[in-house]
Amino acid sequence: MLDLVQLRSFLAIQQTGSFTRAAENLGLGQSTVSQHIQKLEAALDRRLIFRDTHRLGLTPDGEVLAGHARAMLAIDAQVFDLFAANKLRGQLRLGVSEDFATSRLTAVLEDFTRAYPSVDLQLTVALSGVLYEMQDLGEIDLVFAKRRLGDQRGRLVYREPLIWLARDPLQLTAQSAPLPLIAFPPPSITRKLALEALDASRIPWRIVCTCGSLSGLTAAARAGMGVLVQPRSMAPAGLKEIPRDILPPLEDVEFVLVPRNGADQALITALSDEIFSKVGGSLEIS
Known part of the structure; x- marks a missing residue:
């Protein structure tokens, strides 16, 4: 199995054309980078880098490895980012007004569940007034529903006639x-x-x-x-x-996000941001 740390040193040498500069970019000692290349060449039983008095470069086997090494490191970064972003977990009780649920909710749920697969979403679809009553009873963590003009409840997402x-x-x-x-x-x-x-x-x-x-x-x-x-x-x-x-x-009516006091703020923020990214900012005046 190839060592990703060694592959990272290998690509740094390819990019900089120098063991010294590669070590500086990686924050490692030059001897450490040299050891990485030695171990990598030993594992593959191939010479990957040639050096003479004038220049340093990749051998044909090294050129072949470089493409695969970049792909492996890219996958490593993607997996790391995925799990770093998915540290959120737990249950979030979302209440959505009936009319929004039948029009734009699908896109919000699709992207949110893809980004945060460890979050369990409990969805309630009802009239806005019913949702507010349920939230007052502590049964819903985040409400996305309508309010009348002049009502100060929640955070405005958009307004329309x-x-x-x-x-x-x-x-x-x-x-x-x-x-x-x-x-x-x-x-x-x-x-x-x-x-x-x-x-x-x-x-x-x-x-x-x-x-x-x-x-x-x-x-x-x-x-x-x-x-x-x-x-x-x-x-x-x-x-x-x-x-x-x-x-x-x-x-006109306004669509707003209303979090419950005491709800998990990280989960509330993540879902609120997703809703804003899909529907926030539109302003239609009759």
């Missing part, structure tokens, strides 16, 4: 009042904002379908049952945005 959606907006809104709504149950933030906007504009409404799952609400909206409210970037396929002159504008 809410929109009205329907399968056939013009046909649906042309119907006689009240406006049929498809909504999450309380304490949904999008539901509350939708009802506030309609009440402020004195538009009568009725809830025709309630479901805690976005897939269920989407199915109802695609069936033409009523109007659904969602962040613009998370609008389900098959639904169209209702023009602004038909229904009142909706308040």
